[in-house]
Structures are given as structure tokens and as C-alpha cells.
Amino acid sequence: MSLPLIMIATALVAFILGSLTMWPLICRLGDRLTDALWQLEHDPATGLLNRAGLRAAHASLAEAHSAGPIIVVLIDLDDFKSVNDTHGHGRGDDVLVEIGGRIRALVTLLGGTAARLAGDEYAALLPVRTDGLARIADTIVKLCSKPVELTADGEPLAVTVTASVGLALAEATDPFEEAALRRADIAMYHAKHHGRNRHAIYEPGMAMPAPDVRRGPRLRDRGQPNGEATA
Template sequence: MIATTMVAFTLGGLTMWPLVRRLRNRLTDATWQLEHDPVTGMLNRGGLLAAHATLAKAASSQPVVVVLIDLDDFKPVNDTHGHDRGDDVLAAVGGRIADIAALQGGAAARLSGDEFAALLPVRTADLARIADTFVTLIAQPVDLTTDGTPVTVTVTASVGIALAESTDPFEGVALRRADIAMYHAKHHGRNRHAVYEPGMAMPDVRRRRGPRLRDRRLSNEATA
């Protein structure tokens, strides 16, 4: 009787194991999707916030470097080559951004559309050199194939870089500083970088593309 019960239990366990494994894999996939961008495979905004929280916990007394990257005039790429090829360009550029961040011991994310960000530990005081690395590598040509025809696409980026304490609110302070610096890079000709300095202010809204979702969300939180 006991032997029969043990055999039945073992067989039942063997039968359930594939189901348990499938459920575990689905949970892993769902967790990955919550923190990653499906086009580039990079972290998304939520994933970058989680990375910042981890970094702040591990090095609460250390500053961090935040980089905000906005591709210049990306819309013509989609208009000329289609959104699928545009996604290929975003994936290629995102890979370069992620590689630079990884070499610096940090993390990178696609925030939305053609906007990316990187979070880096402080390894050097030369923020301009880091920012220029992003500008230079992003501007390298991307080779694509459209309708069987090889095509080379080149995009540039405006990059803002800022230093913040790891305990500062990420979106309200760290990313905001990088955002201000990025718009200064846009204002001074694009395909370049700007380093945030105390006293820097956001350019007049009329010179920008209009408030983005992040700007509206922060405004709503401030008035709530």
C-alpha cells in the first residue's frame, strides 16, 4: 500500500513538473517584460528606476552620473524607410548606448520613442569625455537592408549629462538635470553634448517640441 502510494506520488510529481516549469518560465518572462523595452531589449523606465534604487542602496553616499540622450530629427528615418527599419536603427543605437554604459559599470534604458538614458557610477570627473563618447558612437552609420537593398542610415544625438547624489529623487532631480543639459545641447546645434551646471535652466518651452509625458507627470505630482 505504501509502495503504491509512493509510486503514485512520484508519477504525479513527474507529471506536474513540466507544468511548474512552464509557469516558472512564464513568470520569468513576465518579470523581464515589466522592466525591459521590447524593441531594443534595454531596460525601460521602470527598469532604470529599479537600477537606480539598487545603486542608491549599495552606495548611498556616492554620487551618480545620469545621461539623457535624444536622437536628432529621427522622424525622417521612419518616414523614409518605414517603422520596422526605424526600429532596427533604434535597436542598433540602443546597443551602442548599452555597451558604453556597461563598460562604465552602469545601466542603460530606452525611456520612450527616440529617447534613451544611462545611469553610471562615478569613475571619472571628466563628464564631458563620457558624454562625447555617446555622441561619437551614436553618430556612426547603421547598415540596414530595405526591400533587399543595402541602406546606410546615420543619426545623431543631443546628450545631456549631470551629476547627482544617489539619494536624490531620480526623475525629479537627477534625470531633470540631465534633461536640462540635453536641451542646451539641442539649442546649441545638436549632435553634441552639454554638461549640467548649477543655475542652468530649461530653455523656453516655445523652443521645445512641447511638454512630454514625463514633464506633465511631474507637474501633476507637484500640484497634487
């Protein structure tokens, strides 16, 4: 074998051996990158999409060739602060995870996408179905109000929360936060205004209730991703 061929073969072997040595590191870096990308769009506690993830999901719907009407859902647990005050933040987090799992199961069954926006506030994007908005909303309200079974000091503990749910029909191409989510937000506040543990559906011309029946700035309004909510 000539010297050039020997040199080429030696370099090739060295490259292969180097690649084999580096492959585990490359795999680890790839896994870390995948995990970092996942965390950018997901809530770490529930595994649901976060606000950025839901925004991206809406953008995908808007860009789809078959973009059409969608149902936007906003779910806010009622007076969740009392759960943390009574049972502690740890069990409060357990309740949030359980409720998030219930919402995800239903929304997935309906062919939609679920998210946790902040604290005790969830959202979903659903395709328009023949089920009807009221039926979907009632199902969500009932799912949230079903007792969450926990354990405290070795003893069973049932924690019950309720939810106010707002729904709005929107075009997938409508601005997400300024239009679609805003309408569902207004409807949700009407559900709270009329007694909580119920739903309201946005109608054209519906306005946000007066400030005295609202709960003040929320975490997502202040630009904070998660934390304790107060209503």
C-alpha cells in the same frame, strides 16, 4: 508488510508519479513568470531596461552600502521622425535597436546601466569615473552619429542620425525623476538649443530653455512607454 506501511508506500509512489507528471507544467509556469517579470522592466525591442527598470536600478544604487555620486545621462535622437518618414517605421525600429545596442555596449564597458525610456530617448546611470563627463558624452555623441548600415530592397542603405546628450552629476540617494533625471533632461535640452549633435553638462542654476526652442510634450511626459518621437 503491514497494511499501514502499504498505504504509506502507495501514497508516496502516487505523490512521486504526480510530481513527475506535473513537473513540466511547473517549469512552463516558471518560465512564463520569469518572462513576465522581465517584460515589466525591459523594452521588448532593444532589450534595454525601460523606465520602470531604470527606476529600480537607481533604487538599488541608492540602497547600496557604498552609495555615492553617479552620472545620469539622457540621450535624445535629433529629428528622428524624418527617419521614419523617409525610410519607414520598420527600418526606423532597426535604427533604434542598433543605436540602443551601441549605447548598451559603451555603458556596460563603463560599469553602468542603460535604458530606453520612450521612442528615441535613452538614458544611462554610470559610476563616477576619472574619464570625465565631457569625454564620456563626446563618445556617446560619436557612437550615435555613426551610420547605421541597413538593407532596402536588397541594396545597402546607410542611415545617419545624431543625438543630443545631457549629463548630470547626482548623489545616488537623490530623488530619481524629480532631481537626477530632471537635471540631465535640462542639460539635454540645452544641447538641442545650441545646435544638436552635441552634449551639455548640467550646472547648478541651469534652467529649462524657453518653450519656443523645445519640442513639446514627449511620450514619457504623457505617460506612454514607447512610440514615435518628434525631435
